[in-house]
Amino acid sequence: MRTPSGEITGYYTEFWHLWAKVNSHKIKFLAGDYTQSIDFINDGVADFHSGLFVNKAREKMYLFSNSFDNIDNGLFYLKDQLPVSRLTDSERMLVGIHPQHGPINYIKKMYPNIKLVLIDDSERMIEALLANRVNTLIGEVPFIQAKIEEMRLQGFIDLADEPVTSNIISAMVLNKNRKMIDLINEGIKNIPEKALRDLERKWLPNKKNYFNRINKGDDTLLSISELSYLESLKPLSVGIDPNWAPIEYFENGEHHGISSDYLRILSRVLNQKLAPNTIDTWEEVLNKAKKKEIDILPAVTKRDANSHFLNYSKSYASVALAVVVKRHTTSLQTADDLDMYRVGVTRNTAIHEILMEKYSHVKLVLFDKQQSGLDLLMANEIEVSIGNLAMLI
Numbered sequence: 583m584r585t586p587s588g589e590i591t592g593y594y595t596e597f598w599h600l601w602a603k604v605n606s607h608k609i610k611f612l613a614g615d616y617t618q619s620i621d622f623i624n625d626g627v628a629d630f631h632s633g634l635f636v637n638k639a640r641e642k643m644y645l646f647s648n649s650f651d652n653i654d655n656g657l658f659y660l661k662d663q664l665p666v667s668r669l670t671d672s673e674r675m676l677v678g679i680h681p682q683h684g685p686i687n688y689i690k691k692m693y694p695n696i697k698l699v700l701i702d703d704s705e706r707m708i709e710a711l712l713a714n715r716v717n718t719l720i721g722e723v724p725f726i727q728a729k730i731e732e733m734r735l736q737g738f739i740d741l742a743d744e745p746v747t748s749n750i751i752s753a754m755v756l757n758k759n760r761k762m763i764d765l766i767n768e769g770i771k772n773i774p775e776k777a778l779r780d781l782e783r784k785w786l787p788n789k790k791n792y793f794n795r796i797n798k799g800d801d802t803l804l805s806i807s808e809l810s811y812l813e814s815l816k817p818l819s820v821g822i823d824p825n826w827a828p829i830e831y832f833e834n835g836e837h838h839g840i841s842s843d844y845l846r847i848l849s850r851v852l853n854q855k856l857a858p859n860t861i862d863t864w865e866e867v868l869n870k871a872k873k874k875e876i877d878i879l880p881a882v883t884k885r886d887a888n889s890h891f892l893n894y895s896k897s898y899a900s901v902a903l904a905v906v907v908k909r910h911t912t913s914l915q916t917a918d919d920l921d922m923y924r925v926g927v928t929r930n931t932a933i934h935e936i937l938m939e940k941y942s943h944v945k946l947v948l949f950d951k952q953q954s955g956l957d958l959l960m961a962n963e964i965e966v967s968i969g970n971l972a973m974l975i
Contacts (some may be wrong), residue, residue, distance in 0.1 A: 593785035604771040621742040631754040648810045649750035656723040657742035668744040678707040678719035685747040732963040750814040821867040821876040825951040841881040883932035903972040920944045923965035
């Protein structure tokens with residue numbers, strides 16, 4: 583944007599001024615609309631673009647720097663309607679979106695039941711929402727919020743809790759200009775992180791800032807190098823226990839449970855795509871993890887048997903185990919009494935390992951699903967089932 587005196591200003595402008603100052607470079611800005619700014623790059627008039635989304639189409643022609651910002655694409659709805667928390671709440675609704683908006687192909691592929699209404703102007707999209715011609719709309723959060731304020735509709739339209747997607751912003755150069763990208767990246771790394779955070783607070787006081795986005799104190803802030811490392815990774819594959827409700831499980835091919843909520847937050851905070859694998863059994867999940875075919879297991883009990891191929895994070899939840907018997911089974915008082923019974927347990931779990939190590943004399947009946955233990959108990963094929971209390975109640 584321009585000041586009343588005609589000077590180009592804004593967050594990205596000041597970011598690149600800071601970059602130039604720290605690295606002793608001279609910098610000049612050329613103003614233009616989107617098409618003109620791309621032409622500046624293609625024609626060699628400008629050395630690099632100040633900031634654009636990275637996508638596959640652009641990567642065919644251009645190189646991108648390390649990112650320095652991210653912009654959420656959000657879901658907006660009328661406040662007098664039922665609250666909308668995430669995109670799946672809009673299934674079978676009419677959702678307004680610009681036909682050139684970045685996430686449109688992703689939404690079509692991942693959410694085929696959502697009915698997209700193409701509207702090529704943000705103001706007309708908001709008017710369509712007000713007139714109930716669409717139930718929700720999708721757009722870049724800062725841009726749509728600014729347009730809502732401009733139309734003085736802050737009291738009428740709300741933003742869903744969960745972003746639809748989050749796009750990282752990087753400088754862009756022609757793909758033959760590798761030296762320029764190296765120069766830009768090295769310069770970004772040289773900027774003091776406090777200066778970056780101060781700049782974000784100045785221009786983006788109400789936004790979860792990029793360099794502050796996982797910060798709970800400076801000691802936990804990811805460095806630029808760490809952010810760059812995350813960006814260099816391919817989508818991380820995630821191994822899910824398909825039958826460990828309510829911790830994690832699959833239903834109609836979708837990942838549900840406590841771990842799914844943590845993964846959604848982690849994916850958004852780190853701006854990293856996390857892709858759950860649909861695998862039939864936990865045993866298969868562990869085997870793939872051993873072969874390094876899976877990057878993350880979001881919900882796993884720390885076990886000595888797995889420590890040679892898994893590194894563990896700090897714990898974020900605890901799960902109680904329960905011993906289930908039929909009524910009137912009075913002789914079971916302590917773990918030492920288990921050798922009197924056939925004991926059902928899910929294979930390759932922590933409790934399976936404990937029983938094998940400490941109570942090797944117990945007659946174990948192994949199964950892949952916790953529910954199988956209850957079924958076997960009711961069928962009198964076992965006398966005791968041990969498992970996750972949250973699933974058993």
